[in-house]
Amino acid sequence: MEVRPVLGKREHPVYDNDYSINTGAIIALFNDVSRWIDNQSPGGIIYGKPRLGKTKAIACITKLLRKEYNPDLPIFQLNMTFHKLNEKRFYEQFLNDIGNAFAAKGTTFEKKERLINYLLNCAREANSKKIILFIDEANYLEEKEYSWLMDIYNRLMINGIHMTTLLVGTSEVLVAKQVFIKHKLQQLVGRFMVQEHHFHGVRDVKDLQICLVSYDSLLKYPLGSEWTYTRYFFPEAYRNGYRLANDAELIFDCFERFNKELNLTGKLDIPMQYIILAINICLKDYGADKACLDRPGLKEWKVSILNAGYLQAERTNLQIEKT
Structure with a gap:
C-alpha cells in the first residue's frame, strides 16, 4: 500500500485555498466568452450575486482561454473600486493593474499613450490580434470611465487589435446599461454591453x-x-x-x-x-x-x-x- 506523503505543516494547498476548480458555472461562462471572442463582439456583461465566485472565475477563465487560443494571449484585469477617479488616476490605476512599472509617471496624456502602447506591444509580442480585458467590480464604473475605455478600444482597433471588454459585477451593471439606453448612449452600450451572461453559484x-x-x-x-x-x-x-x-x-x-x-x-x-x-x-x-x-x-x-x-x-x- 502506498504511504501517505509527508508534508510540511499547512503545506497542502487546502490550507491557503491556493487552488481553483472548474465548476459547471465556469464552463458555461467559458463557452459564452469564447463565442463572444470568436464573433468579435466588443464586450459583454457578466453579472451575479455577490460572493458567487466571479473574481476567482476570472482566473479560471483566463487559463481556459489561453489553452483554447494562445498560451500568450494578452488577458488583463482592471479592478474598479468605489473611489472616484479623474482621467489621470484612471489611466494610472489601469497601468498599475496590468503590471506597468511606470504607472505613476507623466501627465494624463502621457499615461494614456503609455497604456495604449503597452497594450499594443503585448499583443504584438504574443503575435495576437486580440486583447481580453476583464473589469472586476464593473458596477463602480461611471459614464466618463466608459468613454475613456471607448477611446482605448478605438485606438487599438486603428492599429489592428481587437479588444473584448468583459464587465464583471452585480446586476447593477445591467441597471447602468438601461440608464445608458434611456439616455441614448448607444455607443457605450454597443461597445461594452451587447452581450450578457448570468453567472450563478451551485x-x-x-x-x-x-x-x-x-x-x-x-x-x-x-x-x-x-x-x-x-x-x-x-x-x-x-x-x-x-x-x-x-x-x-x-x-x-x-x-x-x-x-x-x-x-x-x-x-x-x-x-x-x-x-x-x-x-x-x-x-x-x-x-x-x-x-x-x-x-x-x-x-x-x-x-x-x-x-x-x-x-x-x-x-x-x-x-x-x-x-
Missing part, C-alpha cells in the same frame, strides 16, 4: 457533484503524484471507494436546511465561496491531519458549512434587504 446536486469530482480525481498534491485531495485527507475511506462526490446530496441538503432556518424561499444559489470554504474546513478538521475520521458525515458537513460563515452571511443579507 443551484442543484449536479452542480455540486461537478465541484466535488475535482477533489476526487483532478486536484492532486504533491504535484505529479496520484494523491487527490480526497485521498490525501481521507486515505482509508478513499481506498475503500469513498469519494466526496458521494456526499453531494448530503451537503446540498445541509444548505437547504440552513435556508429553511432563515425562511428563505426560491431556488437555491449557493455562492462558491462557501462551498469551497466548507470543503476546505471539512478536509482540514476531520481528515488525516487532525481528527482522523474515516470519512465525514452529516454532523461534520453541517459544522463545516457553519464555520464557513454561510448562515451568518445569509442572515446579514436578509437584514440589509429589510433596511
Whole structure:
C-alpha cells in the first residue's frame, strides 16, 4: 500500500485555498466568452450575486482561454473600486493593474499613450490580434470611465487589435446599461454591453457533484503524484471507494436546511465561496491531519458549512434587504 506523503505543516494547498476548480458555472461562462471572442463582439456583461465566485472565475477563465487560443494571449484585469477617479488616476490605476512599472509617471496624456502602447506591444509580442480585458467590480464604473475605455478600444482597433471588454459585477451593471439606453448612449452600450451572461453559484446536486469530482480525481498534491485531495485527507475511506462526490446530496441538503432556518424561499444559489470554504474546513478538521475520521458525515458537513460563515452571511443579507 502506498504511504501517505509527508508534508510540511499547512503545506497542502487546502490550507491557503491556493487552488481553483472548474465548476459547471465556469464552463458555461467559458463557452459564452469564447463565442463572444470568436464573433468579435466588443464586450459583454457578466453579472451575479455577490460572493458567487466571479473574481476567482476570472482566473479560471483566463487559463481556459489561453489553452483554447494562445498560451500568450494578452488577458488583463482592471479592478474598479468605489473611489472616484479623474482621467489621470484612471489611466494610472489601469497601468498599475496590468503590471506597468511606470504607472505613476507623466501627465494624463502621457499615461494614456503609455497604456495604449503597452497594450499594443503585448499583443504584438504574443503575435495576437486580440486583447481580453476583464473589469472586476464593473458596477463602480461611471459614464466618463466608459468613454475613456471607448477611446482605448478605438485606438487599438486603428492599429489592428481587437479588444473584448468583459464587465464583471452585480446586476447593477445591467441597471447602468438601461440608464445608458434611456439616455441614448448607444455607443457605450454597443461597445461594452451587447452581450450578457448570468453567472450563478451551485443551484442543484449536479452542480455540486461537478465541484466535488475535482477533489476526487483532478486536484492532486504533491504535484505529479496520484494523491487527490480526497485521498490525501481521507486515505482509508478513499481506498475503500469513498469519494466526496458521494456526499453531494448530503451537503446540498445541509444548505437547504440552513435556508429553511432563515425562511428563505426560491431556488437555491449557493455562492462558491462557501462551498469551497466548507470543503476546505471539512478536509482540514476531520481528515488525516487532525481528527482522523474515516470519512465525514452529516454532523461534520453541517459544522463545516457553519464555520464557513454561510448562515451568518445569509442572515446579514436578509437584514440589509429589510433596511
